[in-house]
Amino acid sequence: MAATTSAADLARLEDVARRIRVGVIRGVNEAKAGHLGGPLSAADILAALYFHIMRIRPDEPDWPDRDRFILSKGHSSIGLYAALALRGYFPLEELLTFDSLGSRLQGHPDMTRLPGLDMSTGSLGMGISAGIGIALGSRLAGRDVRTFVMLGDGECQEGEVWEAAFLAPRYGLDNLIAIVDHNKLQQYGWQGDGPDDRLPPAWPGELVAKWSAFGWRVLEVDGHDMAAVVRVLEEATVGDGRPVAIVANTIKGRGVSFMEGRYYWHTRPLTAEEFATAMAELGEPITTTAGGPA
């Protein structure tokens, strides 16, 4: 992995992230259902992983030595689908089948339907456990595989996450990298000061303190600063005997002004006007195919 990433590479990754967001908006708009806030907060990290960090072969999705990615926050599936489509796992137009009868793009990721998915997820807290299994199996098999698992900050309220967090350091799984998309909002959560306010799923500093206390090597990053995201992922893949937890500080709904930081855009259909505004803000004429021009 290159120690530095060129300005051109970063610009390319930023454009990939933009097109992932376009794919998210298009997919959800077409389905008239699906999650928005979470996929949008994860888009920059997904772009960095699938277009720069992960060793993968889109034309050979079962390649045994591939790096793995598990979307433990499975309700952000449309973000992952957009990244996979842009990377060449399946045609971009298929994003418009999201959530529809017979589609390979289920509401939550289903590995039995769509090549390129390394685990089925949807019931929160489980992806990190499966990630431990892949990391253990890769080591037992002598394969140099890195396993990335993305969790939500709200998801970290699940007890299973901390069962996994307790175990992974005991096996010294430095081939396992958990990324917490810390977008500070969950679907509903606890009432804040005003009627539109919600308290964050975790207090400031709480996730860093907890993952550290469980024996993980914790890195923190601005999840929307592409240079920083690339840098932290590269740093995370240089193991020191401990599993890595990256706490990515993000903004829920990132990229669409009226969704940013608004808890009620966790999942919500768009009006025609909202769709047009979102597309315009993402710099995307609404006549192109899903995900934008290749």
Next chain:
Amino acid sequence: MTLPMGRAMREVFGETVTELASRDPRIVMLDADTGSSTKADIFQKAYPERYLQMGIAEQNMLGVAAGLATTGFVPFVSTFVAFAVVRPLDQIRVLIAQTGLNVKICGGYAGLFTGVTGKTHLIVDDLSIMRAMPGMVTVVPADDVEAAQVLRWAAGYDGPVYIRLVRDATQRLFDEAYSFAPGRAVAVRDGGDVTLISTGAQTPRVVDAADLLAARGIQAHVLHVPTLKPLDVPAIVAAADRTRIVVTVEEGTVIGGLGGAVAETLSEYSPTVLKRLGMQDVYGESATNSELLELYGLSAARVADQVQAFLETRGTAGHASHAG
């Protein structure tokens, strides 16, 4: 005349999976801090690097097993039924059954013989739950001989399997000539008055009950159903059609398990007079094995008495008048 005792099923479990691992490097054993009880520790002594201690964290353990399966390993997950099935049920559903991943869930301490633990550990409804789960093969061996064969078969089968294993020694039903076939029920005793259908370690007690009934002039046909899913529907229907009266007997709740499966099958294909023996919608309690068998009516003597009473009530016990 009662069937002889075999070996403790948990010992056979530990030894058999260890033997399988000697030939198949893909096999790994996952334990949740019960290895010294389930005898998974036999595996640890032979293959410490493939023995993965998951700690007291069963939800995570089932998830780890799913991940391991995607890397080509064959995980045998071992702990008590209470913690192998019921506690991590959603992980089994989402990560193993819905994915079809190659994980073997080995539930130890099944049924009544849980080592005087009480209702928290005595799981009455694991069969009802697991056989209702799409994609989950559910197997309940009768004795040490069948348990070893089931484990050998499961190691070679590509997909999720639930294997229900008894802690203690059970009566031996089969000799070494027996050959387990998944999805196949086995007639273990012939008779024309009533069909007794059983599963797991209850079957030997039902065979003993059939001997007691024979002494009272009632000839019972005994069908052993080791695979609850997929169910041997033709064998169950054929047996029912021959005697026209059926009694199911199981070490667990009568709701949804073997009795439920047989009731569903016969209602749909061949409505038959049916009695379901087992735990009648109750939880268990702490007591010795023999006390629990008596309490829930599952000893050979109690089964025989209940079958006889049922036949008399139904007026179909043709030979009952010769008893005594």
